[in-house]
Amino acid sequence: MQKEISFRVYYEDTDAQGIVYHANYLKFCERARSEMLLSQNIGGFSDREYFILRSVQADFISPARLNDIITVHTKALQIGASKVILEQSISLNESTIFLAKVTLAYIKDKKPSRLSEQLREFFISCL
Amino acid sequence: MQKEISFRVYYEDTDAQGIVYHANYLKFCERARSEMLLSQNIGGFSDREYFILRSVQADFISPARLNDIITVHTKALQIGASKVILEQSISLNESTIFLAKVTLAYIKDKKPSRLSEQLREFFISCL
Amino acid sequence: MQKEISFRVYYEDTDAQGIVYHANYLKFCERARSEMLLSQNIGGFSDREYFILRSVQADFISPARLNDIITVHTKALQIGASKVILEQSISLNESTIFLAKVTLAYIKDKKPSRLSEQLREFFISCL
Amino acid sequence: MQKEISFRVYYEDTDAQGIVYHANYLKFCERARSEMLLSQNIGGFSDREYFILRSVQADFISPARLNDIITVHTKALQIGASKVILEQSISLNESTIFLAKVTLAYIKDKKPSRLSEQLREFFISCL
Numbered sequence: 001m002q003k004e005i006s007f008r009v010y011y012e013d014t015d016a017q018g019i020v021y022h023a024n025y026l027k028f029c030e031r032a033r034s035e036m037l038l039s040q041n042i043g044g045f046s047d048r049e050y051f052i053l054r055s056v057q058a059d060f061i062s063p064a065r066l067n068d069i070i071t072v073h074t075k076a077l078q079i080g081a082s083k084v085i086l087e088q089s090i091s092l093n094e095s096t097i098f099l100a101k102v103t104l105a106y107i108k109d110k111k112p113s114r115l116s117e118q119l120r121e122f123f124i125s126c127l
Numbered sequence: 128m129q130k131e132i133s134f135r136v137y138y139e140d141t142d143a144q145g146i147v148y149h150a151n152y153l154k155f156c157e158r159a160r161s162e163m164l165l166s167q168n169i170g171g172f173s174d175r176e177y178f179i180l181r182s183v184q185a186d187f188i189s190p191a192r193l194n195d196i197i198t199v200h201t202k203a204l205q206i207g208a209s210k211v212i213l214e215q216s217i218s219l220n221e222s223t224i225f226l227a228k229v230t231l232a233y234i235k236d237k238k239p240s241r242l243s244e245q246l247r248e249f250f251i252s253c254l
Numbered sequence: 255m256q257k258e259i260s261f262r263v264y265y266e267d268t269d270a271q272g273i274v275y276h277a278n279y280l281k282f283c284e285r286a287r288s289e290m291l292l293s294q295n296i297g298g299f300s301d302r303e304y305f306i307l308r309s310v311q312a313d314f315i316s317p318a319r320l321n322d323i324i325t326v327h328t329k330a331l332q333i334g335a336s337k338v339i340l341e342q343s344i345s346l347n348e349s350t351i352f353l354a355k356v357t358l359a360y361i362k363d364k365k366p367s368r369l370s371e372q373l374r375e376f377f378i379s380c381l
Numbered sequence: 382m383q384k385e386i387s388f389r390v391y392y393e394d395t396d397a398q399g400i401v402y403h404a405n406y407l408k409f410c411e412r413a414r415s416e417m418l419l420s421q422n423i424g425g426f427s428d429r430e431y432f433i434l435r436s437v438q439a440d441f442i443s444p445a446r447l448n449d450i451i452t453v454h455t456k457a458l459q460i461g462a463s464k465v466i467l468e469q470s471i472s473l474n475e476s477t478i479f480l481a482k483v484t485l486a487y488i489k490d491k492k493p494s495r496l497s498e499q500l501r502e503f504f505i506s507c508l
Binding site for chain 3: 010011012027030031034035038045067
């Protein structure tokens with residue numbers, strides 16, 4: 001099951017080329033992950049336990065521009081004991097403009113830890 | 128005595144109007160304040176004690192653009208028991224393009240506190 | 255008539271003090287202005303005509319933190335021939351945490367221009 | 382030949398986890414690429430011709446924090462007719478904390494174009 005959330009592109013997101021500054025696509029992906037976890041109320045998002053980005057592989061396919069409404073789609077690709085690999089794509093007018101594979105490590109009490117059963121089940125539901 | 132520090136304008140600082148995004152001038156001012164305190168080694172910049180911005184009055188006079196080298200000039204206007212008012216201007220090719228008055232409160236152990244003698248003397252040297 | 259719009263605070267908005275980075279409150283205000291104009295479909299938001307920030311006076315009253323939902327309230331204070339002064343406040347749990355007065359100049363074909371009748375009427379409706 | 386440039390981590394670069402916000406490592410890499418091209422005066426950095434990021438593969442190895450001085454190291458991995466693959470790593474106290482492979486396309490007059498001989502020679506010097 002794929003999760004979706006949309007955001008407006010504001011001036012702050014663009015650069016002098018008139019398009020969204022490349023690093024900001026990662027911000028939109030992070031917002032989507034935050035909303036996904038917060039909406040489930042299953043933990044994974046507090047001072048004590050959170051996810052950190054370990055790696056990202058991203059393709060910048062075509063640009064978004066000021067005022068565009070872009071949609072971040074998130075699904076799980078692989079669920080490990082203490083990490084998860086997600087695919088996050090961004091679409092604009094139903095075309096994919098950005099595609100990323102992100103590896104997240106689950107941190108609890110400041111160290112990599114096993115995913116709780118709840119988190120695990122949630123990510124399985126996102127496969 | 129006025130303090131000066133220069134920064135390059137990168138893509139990240141600009142927006143789709145082709146100029147520096149307005150809020151980013153405040154970032155350049157903050158960088159200048161950080162460098163000013165760090166270079167003195169007189170405290171005021173750690174987990175335990177730091178300054179927070181209480182208010183700002185800023186005029187956006189003319190824009191900077193990609194690749195410009197801009198210079199932040201900082202001087203003290205007024206030094207209180209637990210706060211300081213600074214004037215920070217940004218120049219480009221010797222013209223002032225941004226002018227701000229910022230009020231900073233000194234926080235120690237999470238509450239507004241009296242400036243140490245060292246900090247006080249330093250800000251007096253910036254009058 | 256006051257306009258309101260709410261935003262979530264994400265990691266990108268916060269800094270190492272654990273609170274929203276001061277300059278980012280200006281970003282939230284700009285988002286609110288963009289949405290306000292876009293929702294009216296009365297111009298003032300294109301390559302050919304737009305508003306630029308001339309000055310801001312802002313008080314940082316208390317901080318917002320990660321995951322907070324903050325609301326930007328915008329009303330007009332004064333409407334000139336080619337500029338408008340807005341009051342923008344940000345609230346969190348019904349307390350005002352940020353208060354700003356922003357002066358915007360209307361730019362058309364690259365120079366300060368008289369507000370169109372439509373824009374003028376809209377801002378009057380925001381008084 | 383590897384190019385190096387150092388930057389200070391300011392508040393704006395950090396987030397509420399007390400570390401540099403992940404997407405900002407890409408900003409530091411972009412700054413390094415800009416300085417690299419600007420310092421050579423060989424084109425590739427203007428309204429008419431520039432590079433755009435096509436893809437990135439990045440490992441976030443360990444975090445940088447407020448006030449750290451980090452160094453971006455850039456070298457060329459592969460030089461194509463109209464694109465170049467660079468390796469950019471970021472080090473802190475001589476440890477590598479971030480490692481990326483970035484693919485850049487050369488754009489001239491709005492379309493992917495052959496690298497000029499000057500740009501090509503420069504990137505060869507960075508192998």
